[in-house]
Amino acid sequence: MALIPVAAAPATPVERPDVDFGPGTRRAVGDGLTVLLVGFEDQDNLGLRYLMSAAEHHGHRCRIVTYDADPSSLVAEVRAHRPDLVGLSLIFQYMAPAFARVIEALRADGYGGHVTMGGHYPSFDPEQVLGRMPGLDSIVRFEGEATFVELLAHLERGQPWSHLAGLAAATAAGVVVNPLRASIEDLDLLPRPERGDVAYERQALATASILGSRGCPWNCSFCSIRPFYEAQGGALRRLRSPQAVADEMRSLHRDRGVVAFLFQDDDFMATGRRGRAWAVELAQAVGRSEMRGRVSMKISCRSDEVHLDAMRTLRDEGGLTHVYLGVESGDDEALAHLNKQLKPEAHLRAGAILRELGMSFDFGYMLLEPYSTFDTVIANVDFLDRFVGDGWTVATFCRTLPYAGTPVKRHLEAEGRLLGTAFDPDYTFLDPRLDLFYDWMLQAFRRRNFTDDGLCGSLRALQFELHLHVAGRRAATAGEQAYGRHLTAVANRVATYTLRAALEHCRSRSVDALLEDPSSLIGLLEHEQREEARLEAEVAEFYLSFRRDVGDVRKPGGFERTWTLATSS
Amino acid sequence: MDRLEMYALQRQHQTLARRLELVEAILERSGIIEAVVQGPRTDPPPDDLGRLGGLAGLFGGIVPIADPAPDDVVRWIGAGRLNLAEILRRFKPGDPAPIDISRFTKVQLESAMHSIAAERARLDSLESMVKEQMSAPGPG
Numbered sequence A: 001m002a003l004i005p006v007a008a009a010p011a012t013p014v015e016r017p018d019v020d021f022g023p024g025t026r027r028a029v030g031d032g033l034t035v036l037l038v039g040f041e042d043q044d045n046l047g048l049r050y051l052m053s054a055a056e057h058h059g060h061r062c063r064i065v066t067y068d069a070d071p072s073s074l075v076a077e078v079r080a081h082r083p084d085l086v087g088l089s090l091i092f093q094y095m096a097p098a099f100a101r102v103i104e105a106l107r108a109d110g111y112g113g114h115v116t117m118g119g120h121y122p123s124f125d126p127e128q129v130l131g132r133m134p135g136l137d138s139i140v141r142f143e144g145e146a147t148f149v150e151l152l153a154h155l156e157r158g159q160p161w162s163h164l165a166g167l168a169a170a171t172a173a174g175v176v177v178n179p180l181r182a183s184i185e186d187l188d189l190l191p192r193p194e195r196g197d198v199a200y201e202r203q204a205l206a207t208a209s210i211l212g213s214r215g216c217p218w219n220c221s222f223c224s225i226r227p228f229y230e231a232q233g234g235a236l237r238r239l240r241s242p243q244a245v246a247d248e249m250r251s252l253h254r255d256r257g258v259v260a261f262l263f264q265d266d267d268f269m270a271t272g273r274r275g276r277a278w279a280v281e282l283a284q285a286v287g288r289s290e291m292r293g294r295v296s297m298k299i300s301c302r303s304d305e306v307h308l309d310a311m312r313t314l315r316d317e318g319g320l321t322h323v324y325l326g327v328e329s330g331d332d333e334a335l336a337h338l339n340k341q342l343k344p345e346a347h348l349r350a351g352a353i354l355r356e357l358g359m360s361f362d363f364g365y366m367l368l369e370p371y372s373t374f375d376t377v378i379a380n381v382d383f384l385d386r387f388v389g390d391g392w393t394v395a396t397f398c399r400t401l402p403y404a405g406t407p408v409k410r411h412l413e414a415e416g417r418l419l420g421t422a423f424d425p426d427y428t429f430l431d432p433r434l435d436l437f438y439d440w441m442l443q444a445f446r447r448r449n450f451t452d453d454g455l456c457g458s459l460r461a462l463q464f465e466l467h468l469h470v471a472g473r474r475a476a477t478a479g480e481q482a483y484g485r486h487l488t489a490v491a492n493r494v495a496t497y498t499l500r501a502a503l504e505h506c507r508s509r510s511v512d513a514l515l516e517d518p519s520s521l522i523g524l525l526e527h528e529q530r531e532e533a534r535l536e537a538e539v540a541e542f543y544l545s546f547r548r549d550v551g552d553v554r555k556p557g558g559f560e561r562t563w564t565l566a567t568s569s
Numbered sequence B: 001m002d003r004l005e006m007y008a009l010q011r012q013h014q015t016l017a018r019r020l021e022l023v024e025a026i027l028e029r030s031g032i033i034e035a036v037v038q039g040p041r042t043d044p045p046p047d048d049l050g051r052l053g054g055l056a057g058l059f060g061g062i063v064p065i066a067d068p069a070p071d072d073v074v075r076w077i078g079a080g081r082l083n084l085a086e087i088l089r090r091f092k093p094g095d096p097a098p099i100d101i102s103r104f105t106k107v108q109l110e111s112a113m114h115s116i117a118a119e120r121a122r123l124d125s126l127e128s129m130v131k132e133q134m135s136a137p138g139p140g
Helices: A046-057 A072-081 A093-108 A120-124 A126-132 A145-156 A225-230 A242-256 A272-287 A308-318 A332-337 A344-356 A374-388 A407-415 A432-450 A455-466 A478-507 A511-516 A519-549 B003-030 B033-037 B047-060 B070-078 B084-089 B106-135
Strands: A034-039 A061-066 A085-089 A114-118 A138-140 A167-171 A174-177 A207-210 A213-215 A237-239 A260-263 A296-301 A320-328 A360-368
Touching: A034 A046, A034 A072, A046 A061, A046 A085, A046 A145, A061 A072, A072 A093, A085 A093, A085 A145, A093 A114, A093 A120, A093 A126, A114 A120, A114 A145, A120 A126, A120 A225, A126 A138, A126 A167, A126 A174, A138 A145, A207 A242, A213 A225, A242 A272, A272 A296, A272 A308, A296 A308, A308 A320, A308 A344, A320 A344, A332 A374, A344 A360, A344 A374, A360 A374, A360 A432, A360 A455, A374 A432, A374 A478, A432 A455, A432 A478, A432 A511, A432 A519, A455 A478, A455 A519, A478 A519, A478 B106, A519 B106
Parallel strands: A034 A061, A034 A085, A085 A114, A114 A138, A207 A260, A260 A296, A296 A320, A320 A360
Antiparallel strands: A138 A167, A167 A174, A213 A237
């Protein structure tokens, strides 16, 4: 079994002054370099937009282009505009080979400017990424605004840059990984993310992503958020001032017509009384403004951070209508493996509170993790019935993936169980029958769980809109919400039946017997996909009629790339 | 027409096409297809054939008709065009009767169980929805 080399732990952060974003350092855009930023534009891609505004504050002209698997359009863009720097945002680790092809295509076309990259994966594994991507000059590691601006300044002045704090660089002598830069203490000093090119006004439901905080103090084994921010030292979670956030929301609502705000905070309510007090203060700032009753909010948080009084205030003052819960598992043993530090009952309590307040929610759920047994997986399926069997939201599920920087990846490496490649890490389960089950599960539920057109995407969007309260659009009736729940309940119960039947089938047989006669599993797959097709038609029909009835004749907007039945504009 | 509308129409078309195929398959097996297709084909498939088709679908791997319309039964039998007993008598000797489950394979039986479970999930959810509506305050 081949082992993946362990990435070097980040060096001790150096104390460096924050890059100055005050009025005295502002330059006219165009005085500096020309920058092209490339990434996914899902939910506005705030990471890129914060970089864009930081660079533009210092006079560099920036454009954002959406990443496309076919490099030819990017090559044409670069050839036409000849940017001084191309910055790539690598959000998904498995996309690394595709990004390598993009860089190769740029260099083959003769592009001689600087190519840099940022994101979680390259931050944690700069040697691997730079080693496997010839043509890539540097990696801006972890929180990038200050490092990125310093890199641009050095390039503009023609000065050496490979030594900069926070940067990993490909040099003639090999890959150099410099000491890290300390994180920015006061997030209010950062310029607001640049949104001039986002067509909010053309969206049927003008929706903007926004950040109230960065970081998370929890240490879940599957997550790289805490290691990402911990690497640079400083507080594990940094907060913007509630009034600054509300002012940004007001500006977007008043000037751009935004009515729905998606908070991209890793954990909006962390932690304890302080976290709740901050969230309530932010909601009250919204409630004191003209936005009261006219905008909706969505946040992400843990189940044990859902408190009735705080949530009620966020709903009544701030317009909170939707919560993403980090549920991850409904089994005690699995939750311990994931280091969630809570019990399944916390999820049930959170679900009950959100139902009482009439809010929609959705959640992440890892049906399987590296230490799963048939008992824990079946317990996870049973929990789904208890948690969302009533159809309040659609049940989605996947398995834990050992992303770079996560504790689970380190554990698997130490155990000799980490497989795959640096770009595409993998592992097998302790019981080989679970591997067969998981392979079947991926095929059976691929459309449902992992495509925009599948039931998870469409039902999430439907439930969101059925619970939405925004100005200029009638709220869904109780009957419409009930029917939406009915469709979702059927989708959930069909899925849990299929999962349970497959699990029992796999558990009661040997690997050889399963491989010799896959007919029952094939039959289950066909059954699941038949029922999904039937439900998709019903959901589409209802969604369309609901949209027409609320007067929304334009194409679904807001969540379109990840939530709704996607339509191209 | 946007992609959403096109998608919904395509799915409706596919569902209707499958229903027609199923009815034709049953009628062909029963030997009475010629009598039916010669007549005007303006009504949707009748409920009794739909139920038979549904059963055949359960055991034969064909998508069952989801929501048979009771009015169709009245129209078909009332018009005297089809007699349920006549249909059953016309099944040729030696051909497996669609409801003879002893002739079906393990996979077909499993498929039937899956379909039954799915219909049960639908009915349970519908029941919950109706009960919720019944208990909600409002006009009686």
